[in-house]
Amino acid sequence: MKFLNIVLLLICCPILVPAQSDNRISATWYVEKYDINATLPTAEIDRNLSVRATLQLRNVTSRPASSLTLRISPNASVSTIRINDAVTEFAKSEEKIGTASLQRVATRLPSVAAGATITAVVEYKLSVPDNTGFSSLTPISSQFLPLSFWYPTPNSWYFARGADHAPTRVQVAAPVGLTIVAAGTETAGSFDNKLNGQPFFFAGQWDRIESSGVTVFVPKGPGAEAQSRAADLASIAVEARSFTAELLGSPPSAPIRIIGVRRGAGYAGGGTISVDEGVFRRGKVDSLTAMTIAESVVKTWIGDSVAISDDGSGVLREGLSRYLATQFIESKYGRDIADIERMRQRNAYAAVSRRDAPLNTVAPLDDYYFAAVANKGAMFWRLLERRTGRTEFYTSIRSKMNGGRMTLADIRTAFLSQKEFVDGMLDQITETNLQAGLPLMVGGEAKVALRNTGAFDVTVNVVATMANGEKMSAPASIKARSFGEIVFRTSSKITRVEIDPEKLYPQVDYSDDVAPRETTDSDLLLAVKRDFDRQAFPSAEKTAVNVLRDFPRFDDVRLLLARSLLAQNKITEAEAQFKAVLDEKLPTSRNIAWANVGLADIASRTGRSADSIRFAEAAVRADAEYGASLAARAIRNKTSASAAVDEAIKAYFMQFDRAAISNRKADFDQLIVPGDINRFISGISGQATEWKTQPLQVDILDANSVLVEANISARLLTREPESGTAVYRLTRIGGNWRLSGVEIFEVR
The missing domain is CATH 3.10.450.50 (Nuclear Transport Factor 2; Chain: A,)
Known part of the structure; x- marks a missing residue:
């Protein structure tokens, strides 16, 4: 009874202590290593993964610790816990995490001195009722990713100051015919990852392709197209590693693996990267896959080689990685392509900008967490480099990486000369709205009123467009929560003015950056799509042409332009636009599919049945979007009879x-x-x-x-x-x- 009373006290009072700097909680235990031995079931009816997890834990507080609480999936049935080889009693309870929940397993310990370590061994079975992108069990493929909560750990995956990351060793016993892939160096079926990570693994049946020192796991029976895409992906990874090494120093010692998966695409850790298996059936690499690989490679430095923790860790792990990955995209594909990626990032953030929290305090529990830390975070780093200069920026970051651990507080000390800007970006919500007024002609000058509603001063470019198409650009500085003015010395008529054309600053509204105002939408794609969805195709065409005037590589808008033209029966113009989408350096997978659908439709209308079937089947095999696949099949069925079925x-x-x-x-x-x-x-x-x-x-x-x-x-x-x-x-x-x-x- 005494033991149960103590355990109940532990459950009610989490083993977390007040931080010295503020009232927010900080961790008692840090994981120094995960050692996971898992066994996949051999019988189809068995839906359980058997696991023995060994955790090396350190007491990181300044006082002795006498309790331990581990978190794990509610579907885990824990049978035994050993602390330093001694079996210990434990109690289970539920821990609510937003709309989800974790299982909390609490136990008492002999007193553990500050800075001392213990070894915890947990044996359990994890039930998998339904296969998802986080966890799945099938006879020919299985996977367990961190957000399935498949392994025990002291600090929640949603812990505001950073989830647990540590070196991992993962060994999985699998039925004959399955290949296991995880992070780290493989020796006799065991994957030893010496970088900081979270345990995960994939099991499946792949063909293995070695390209440029990268191992690519492609679905069985790859054709020439799949092999070509494998080489493309490997090349992106190698080039991204070389690019990042020039900025952050020597690359971490980690093999790069790329795995084609049906579920859970986009997850990566320790140089092992999962991508949608559909990419191996498409005519070229899509933008999301390229960014996923680039970001994953950067994270082998930021977060894997150098541990990231404490408040605002996502700004480093997600934001800095996204910024550097986008810089790589610019170096490989050109600035115009990178600007489209930045626009997508900006639009993703704009959707949550009016309800987010400061970057320093936003937590993984917030539904806008990744939209904020990755996208607003990337904008923060871009501005900071602009303000400090490239050399000082990367020198300062490398200096903070040298100790093997980095926090956002370290960044503050590294850039003290930018304190007002850094504090404003990290500690305050987004209030900035940059506005430009209509030009006022006075003599041989045009005066333009400017406004900054934000909490810190800004320096931005302002671009004026003349009636003849010529442009003038000049910088302007606007004080916080104040007005400004810029004067263009010209007698020509100015038809359009835009403040911050590069969209460097996070804003709550981008639509009023332009005068006269052209749309009320910050997301230009949404402005086109609204007309397209209500079948106002001439209006959609007009808006799309206006957007493409400034962003000619915006394939999302070009696709809607092509579909609007086709809906108006402008066949020749539509065909040219669909082909332009496919010719883009880095289109989205969705746009690849829909462009093929459009070309299939045009070929069908113009009596080219063979071309129609070819384009329709390309859209089907792209497997990128429900609507595109459905439309492609309808065109194919109209063009040809049913094929022979095995x-x-x-x-x-x-x-x-x-x-x-x-x-x-x-x-x-x-x-x-x-x-x-x-x-x-x-x-x-x-x-x-x-x-x-x-x-x-x-x-x-x-x-x-x-x-x-x-x-x-x-x-x-x-x-x-x-x-x-x-x-x-x-x-x-x-x-x-x-x-x-x-x-x-x-x-x-």
Whole structure:
């Protein structure tokens, strides 16, 4: 009873102590190393990952510690905890994290002196009811990423002053045929990552391609296009590492691996980077994938090699990494391409700018956390480099990295000459709104009123555009919360004025940077899309042309221009714009897909059936967006008859149809990939009185995966008969097809 009372006290009072600098909590325990041994189940019906996690922990307070609380997924069933080889009792409780929750496991310890270390060993099973991007268990692929909370750790992943990061060793026992990939150097199936990271791993079936010293794991059976994309991705990683080394010093000793995954694309740690497997089926690398690789490489310095912690850690880990990655994009693809990436970052931040917290205090629990720390953070670093100069900027950052740990407080001391600006950007919410007034002609001069609503002074360029298209530019300084003025010495008529054309400063509204005002939207893409969505295609065309005048490489807007032209039956102009999107150096995957859809539609209208099918299939294989895939399939079906379908696939759907009306969910067990489509099957089983599948088209994704387009005729209890199109994803397991996804379901 005494033990239980003590444990209840621990649960009610987290083992965190007041920080000396303020009243916010700080950590008691830091992880010095994670050593994880995991075992994947061999039986399909077993949905549990067995784990033995060993944590080396240090008491980082100035007083003895006599308790330990670990956080882990609520789906973990902890069986044993050992502290320094001694089995200890523990108690479990729930810890609410916003709308989610963690499991808290608390135990008492013999007194541990300040600065001393202990070893905690936790044995448990982790249940995975449904496969997600964070955690999944299937016979041919599995993955466990940090935000599945699959390993125990003392400080929450949402801890305001930074989650736990430490060197990791991960070893996974897997069924025959699966390859394990994690961070670090691989020795006899064990991955030893000496950089600071969080434990994770992927298991799957890939072909391995070595390119430029980078290992790329591509889906089985890659064709020439997949091999070409693998080489492109490897090249981006190598060039990003060389670029960053010139700025931050010698690269960390970490092998770079790039993995094509169906779920969880974008996660990276210790030089191991996951990307959407669809990139290997597209005609070129998309912008998101390029930025993901570049940021992930930069983070091997910022956060991996040099530990990042304390308040505002996201400004360093996410913001500085994004800034440097965008600088790399500029060096490789050109400033105009980088400016489009900066615009996307700015738009992402503008969406939350009126409700965010100061960068120094925003926490991972806030739904705007990544939009703020990554995007506003990148703008902060860009401005800081401009103010200090390139040499001083990188010299100061490298000096703070030398100790192996860096905080935002270190940055403040490194840039004391910029204290007012740094404090304003980090400690205050965004209040800045830069405004330009209409020009007033007086004699041979044009006077333009300016305004700065922000808390610190700004120096920006102001650009005036004449009626003949010529431009004049001049710098202007505007005091905090004050007005200013700039004078252009010209007698020519000024038709447009813009303040801060580079959009250096975070603002609550960008639309009034221009006079006369052209839109009320800070996001120029939204201004075009609003007209497009209400089918005001001439207006959408006009707005898109205006945007492209200033941002000719903005492929999102160019795509909407092309679609608006096509909707007005301006075939030749639309075709040129769709081709321009595909010719861009770094378009988005969505735009690649929709441009192919547009070209397929044009080819169909002009009687070029073979071209129409080719473009439609390129859009389908891009697998980038629901709407684009659906539209591409409709065009293909209109242009050509159904293709021959393999007999094994026909036989599979005959079994599926019988199972659907059997009223026995168990009949589906051998027809689906465990954990993949539980909700879909639950909606059919016991509900369907009629179900008929007619396969029409089969698109091969890789050696083990296909997409099957089918006509569905169905009737559920208490419902009228329904019919329509579905696209199923089938995966080959043990020589048999299994349903692993419902990509499109337009059955009404």
